[in-house]
Amino acid sequence: MTKILIIEDEVELVKVLRSYLEQSGYQVIEALRGDKGLVLWEQHKPDLVILDLNLPGMDGLDVARHIRQKSDTPILMLTARVEETDQIVGLEIGADDYVTKPFSPKVVVARVRALLRRAAGERSKGQVMRVADLEIDIEAHAVRRSDQEIELSPTEFNLLVVMASQPGRVFSRLQLLEASQGVAYEGYERTIDAHIKNLRAKLEKDPKNPQYIETVFGVGYRFTRTSES
Ligand code: CA
Numbered sequence: 638m639t640k641i642l643i644i645e646d647e648v649e650l651v652k653v654l655r656s657y658l659e660q661s662g663y664q665v666i667e668a669l670r671g672d673k674g675l676v677l678w679e680q681h682k683p684d685l686v687i688l689d690l691n692l693p694g695m696d697g698l699d700v701a702r703h704i705r706q707k708s709d710t711p712i713l714m715l716t717a718r719v720e721e722t723d724q725i726v727g728l729e730i731g732a733d734d735y736v737t738k739p740f741s742p743k744v745v746v747a748r749v750r751a752l753l754r755r756a757a758g759e760r761s762k763g764q765v766m767r768v769a770d771l772e773i774d775i776e777a778h779a780v781r782r783s784d785q786e787i788e789l790s791p792t793e794f795n796l797l798v799v800m801a802s803q804p805g806r807v808f809s810r811l812q813l814l815e816a817s818q819g820v821a822y823e824g825y826e827r828t829i830d831a832h833i834k835n836l837r838a839k840l841e842k843d844p845k846n847p848q849y850i851e852t853v854f855g856v857g858y859r860f861t862r863t864s865e866s
Pocket of ligand 1: 691
């Protein structure tokens, strides 16, 4: 369940926000002081923080700074006046968005949703590699082209990831053997040729005229540097 921490000293406001957020399916934790909020943040590692600027204990700017030193947890700032908003933007403390009071709780819920979606998008970005017109999903061990799945064996997949991570770099057969299988025995380098041949057969539109994996004669292979597609 998605956890949201509200750090806000206006009890009535917390009540309203809590009720709206819970109706939207979020779990809510609350703190009425800045320092207490930071402790709860450490304990619960919420998915998002709604943070008031003027707080007893520790002000919102300091709370935000502390959180930012340790993580990218999305922060939605609540500010009482437009001048405060200028302050937040000017200081670039790392708040992801802000809402100026008085606000409609529906607006806050909408902003929360948008921030969580954005955060989820950023998390999954690192796991998917896009080279040429290929999409290589490292987590799922899957390769796609125009939404079509290309089935690869684990060795073929590893070879592709190794080469596609550094387009244009030439890899020797021994390097590819080691990178794709974790070990390299001299004399077995030629087995790479068989794997490359299979990889091309699955990947290339015309395996005889490879577009992704180029042969560098006398040396090895490289993933094409240009992404013509
Ligand atoms: Ca306040």
